[in-house]
Amino acid sequence: MPQLSLHAPIGPLTLTEEDGKIISLDWGWGRDQTETPMLCAARDWLDSWFDDPKAAGPFPFPLEPFGTDYQKRVWQALCAIPAGEVKTYQALAEEVGGSPRSIGQAVGRNPIPILIPCHRIVSRNGLGGYSGDGGVEDKLWLLTLEGAPLPSKA
Known part of the structure; x- marks a missing residue:
């Protein structure tokens, strides 16, 4: 599964994508870095969210968390x-x-x-x-x- 990390004000974060959807966001720097269009767009949105959460609006990309x-x-x-x-x-x-x-x-x-x-x-x-x-x-x-x-x- 592709992962992409970013530097955030609260520390490094790593996004993980599967089938064009974000499935996790973890604290820490991921071992593998893959710049897919989805992960790059999600990283850019997070950067703007950390600048101004209200202006960024809700996360506009598909999420697919694993759970009940x-x-x-x-x-x-x-x-x-x-x-x-x-x-x-x-x-x-x-x-x-x-x-x-x-x-x-x-x-x-x-x-x-x-x-x-x-x-x-x-x-x-x-x-x-x-x-x-x-x-x-x-x-x-x-x-x-x-x-x-x-x-x-x-």
């Missing part, structure tokens, strides 16, 4: 949250079904972070967790970049 039907429903709902906004685990659970815990598990297994904006899900008592390489620090950085309201700790 429930996880895919959660990830689809994440994509509907605009840059600069947040939603709680509870609110997302009410929207797609399940519990805040099952939402947290699906969010934590998101294979395409940032593009499927799992950083926009917060706890009612604070930020909640984040599985990016820098953990909650990366989540805080991404939310701040977007100008999102930051939840206060209870």
Whole structure:
């Protein structure tokens, strides 16, 4: 599968493509680098997103994350949250079904972070967790970049 890495403000990121769709975004520099038209376009979009998330708009290319039907429903709902906004685990659970815990598990297994904006899900008592390489620090950085309201700790 073709991969392409980029330097991002939160560290190196690697995009992976399969059959013309993005299937993962990972922290770190990938071993193999292949400049396909899709990966180059996705890299360029990410560069513009890191410059101004609201101006970049939603990710315009096809995503194909591997996961269960429930996880895919959660990830689809994440994509509907605009840059600069947040939603709680509870609110997302009410929207797609399940519990805040099952939402947290699906969010934590998101294979395409940032593009499927799992950083926009917060706890009612604070930020909640984040599985990016820098953990909650990366989540805080991404939310701040977007100008999102930051939840206060209870």
